[in-house]
Amino acid sequence: MQKASRLKRELQMLSTEPPPGITCWQTEERIDDLRAQIVGGSGTPYEGGLFCLEVKVPERYPFEPPKMRFLTPIYHPNIDSSGRICHDALKLPPKGAWKPSLNISTVLTSIQLLMAEPNPDDPLMADISSEFKYNKQLFLEKARKWTQEHAVQKNTGVMEGNKENTPDQKSRKREADSDQQEVEEPAKRTCP
Amino acid sequence: MESSLVKDNPLLLPLNKEKTVYDGFITVQERDFRMRILLPADRQLKGAKHCHFIILPFKSVFSLFFNFSQRLQQSADLVSFILELKTVLEVGLKSRPVCRAISPPQYYSQLMSEMEALGWDKLLFIDTEFRTLRLKVEDSSGRQHILTIKLKSKHPAEAPECSADLPVPLALTWTPQSTLQQLHSQFVLVLESLTEFWDVLDEIDSQTWILEPEKPSRADTMRRIAIGNNMSIKVEVDPRHPKMLPECFLLGAENMVTPLRNKLNANMHLWNPNSSVLHNLRDVLEITFPSPATHEKSDFSVDCGICYSYRLEAAIPDQVCNDPRCGQPFHQACLYEWLRALPSSRQSFNIVFGECPYCSKPITVKMAAQKS
Numbered sequence: 332m333q334k335a336s337r338l339k340r341e342l343q344m345l346s347t348e349p350p351p352g353i354t355c356w357q358t359e360e361r362i363d364d365l366r367a368q369i370v371g372g373s374g375t376p377y378e379g380g381l382f383c384l385e386v387k388v389p390e391r392y393p394f395e396p397p398k399m400r401f402l403t404p405i406y407h408p409n410i411d412s413s414g415r416i417c418h419d420a421l422k423l424p425p426k427g428a429w430k431p432s433l434n435i436s437t438v439l440t441s442i443q444l445l446m447a448e449p450n451p452d453d454p455l456m457a458d459i460s461s462e463f464k465y466n467k468q469l470f471l472e473k474a475r476k477w478t479q480e481h482a483v484q485k486n487t488g489v490m491e492g493n494k495e496n497t498p499d500q501k502s503r504k505r506e507a508d509s510d511q512q513e514v515e516e517p518a519k520r521t522c523p
Numbered sequence: 524m525e526s527s528l529v530k531d532n533p534l535l536l537p538l539n540k541e542k543t544v545y546d547g548f549i550t551v552q553e554r555d556f557r558m559r560i561l562l563p564a565d566r567q568l569k570g571a572k573h574c575h576f577i578i579l580p581f582k583s584v585f586s587l588f589f590n591f592s593q594r595l596q597q598s599a600d601l602v603s604f605i606l607e608l609k610t611v612l613e614v615g616l617k618s619r620p621v622c623r624a625i626s627p628p629q630y631y632s633q634l635m636s637e638m639e640a641l642g643w644d645k646l647l648f649i650d651t652e653f654r655t656l657r658l659k660v661e662d663s664s665g666r667q668h669i670l671t672i673k674l675k676s677k678h679p680a681e682a683p684e685c686s687a688d689l690p691v692p693l694a695l696t697w698t699p700q701s702t703l704q705q706l707h708s709q710f711v712l713v714l715e716s717l718t719e720f721w722d723v724l725d726e727i728d729s730q731t732w733i734l735e736p737e738k739p740s741r742a743d744t745m746r747r748i749a750i751g752n753n754m755s756i757k758v759e760v761d762p763r764h765p766k767m768l769p770e771c772f773l774l775g776a777e778n779m780v781t782p783l784r785n786k787l788n789a790n791m792h793l794w795n796p797n798s799s800v801l802h803n804l805r806d807v808l809e810i811t812f813p814s815p816a817t818h819e820k821s822d823f824s825v826d827c828g829i830c831y832s833y834r835l836e837a838a839i840p841d842q843v844c845n846d847p848r849c850g851q852p853f854h855q856a857c858l859y860e861w862l863r864a865l866p867s868s869r870q871s872f873n874i875v876f877g878e879c880p881y882c883s884k885p886i887t888v889k890m891a892a893q894k895s
Contacts, residue, residue, distance in 0.1 A: 332830075332835070332836075332856075333829060333830035333832075333835065333857055333860075336830050336831060336832040336835070337829075337830050337831045337832070340826075340831040340832065341831070393829055393830070394829075394860055394861055394864065423864075424865055424866065424867065425866050425867070430861075430880040430881075431828065431829040431857070431861055431880045432828060432851075432880040432881045
C-alpha cells in the first residue's frame, strides 16, 4: 500500500534532483525494477568508470530495504564477484541499519561513499580486503585495471559501449555463478 | 377438478381430447402470462416435463420459477399447481417497483401548477419521470442550498421524500393539502435556523487552513484546523448552538500541544458565546491561526516520513515525533508497520514502544487505528 506512493515520489525526486554522480531510473513499465549508475569518484581507483547497479524494490518496501547489486564488475573489499554489496543500509535491523527514513537515493549515495572508503574490517571478499589492508598499492592497481576493463565506456565501438549498460553474457554468467555460490560456499562471506 | 381449472383460468384450455396438452394464458393482477403444459398420457403430474412460459417483460419474475418443473412434479394436481404459480407471480409482481406505471394526468397538472406557484427559476433539475426535483434555495447570507424532493406516485396524498446537505436531520411537515411552495418556505426556515452555524464555519474555512475534511460540505460539523508545525486542533461545532464552546481535540507532538491544552483549560471561562468560534479560539489559546493569506497549505500538510505521501487512504500523518528538533509526522499505520517488526521495539497492550526512524528518539504508536 505504501510502496506505490513512496516509489512514485522517489522516482520523481530521482529524476528532478538526483544526488551528485548518481542516476537512477525505472526499467520499462516495471516501477519496482530500477537501474542505477554511479560515477566512480575522483581520487579513487574507480575514477573514470561508470558503474551500473540493479535496484529491486521488494513488496514490503519501505519496511524492507531495496535490493541492490552491482552489474558492472568492481574490485572492492565489500563487493563480491556477483556484485553483492555488504552494506548496513541494505539489511534490516538487528543485522543492518535500514530504516524507512533512508531511501534509494540516500542508499546509492552511501554506496558511492563505500566505493571511496572501503570497509576492510567487514569484508565480503577476504582476499581483496587483506590486500587493501596490507598491500594497498597492489589493490589500487588491480581496482584501476578492473575499472578500465569493465567500467570505462569505450567510445571506439558501439558494441562495447552497450556492453556496460545491458547485462551481457559475461554478467549473466556471473549471475548464475552467484546463485551457485550462495548454495555452495556461504562460509566465504564473512560479512554478517 | 376440470371445471374449476377452466373456471379459474378461462384462458388456459386443453388442446386435445385426452387433455394432455394445455395452452393459453393465466391471469395475475390483470396481466396475462402465456403458458403451455404437456402432461403424460396418464395425466399424472409426476411425468409432466414440458412446460414453458412466455413472460418476456418479466424476467425477474420468471427467475422465481427456477425450480418450476420440480414444483410441477411435486404438486397434487394441475389446479393446485396453477394456484401456487399464480400466488408466486402475484408476490413477484407486487415486489416490482411500480414506477413503470405512468401517473394519471392529474399528477402532472398538479405538479405544473405547484411549480408555477413556486417559480420555475427555483428548479435546478427534474428527472424524465417527473419524480425527482432539485430546488435551488438561497439563505439570507447568500449561500446556495439544494433541496432534493422525491415525489411519491400518490402525490400530493403521500408525503414526498426530501433531502438536503444539512448538519441536522431534515424534517418537513406535509399534509395532502401541502404544496411545493410550502415545502420550500419550510426549508427556508430550516436554513435560517442554521445560518449562524454556517457563518461560524465559513469564517473558519476562509481564514484558516482546514486539514480535515478535505472538502467540507454544508453538513460537516467537524473541522481540523492547522495551528502550525504539525499541530492542529479538531473542533466539533454543534449546529444548534454554534457559538458555544465546541468539543476540542489538540493534535500534535506532546511538548508542543501541552502548553496549548493548558491554556485551553485555563482560559475556558473566557469563552464568549456572543463572539465567533474562531475569535474565541484565538483568545482562549492565545494564538493566531495561519491563514491562506499568510501561509501555503504545504507548510502544514507535511508528508508521512515513511510512505512519503500526505493521504494514505483517508488517513493523514497524525503521529508526530515528540522530539522538538525532529517533529517528523507519520501515518499511524506506517509507523506501526515499521515498529512492530523490529526486535528493538517493545509492545505493551496495544501500544508499541520503539524509536523514531528519523531521530532514533523514543516514540510510541497505538496498534489499532485511531478514532480521530
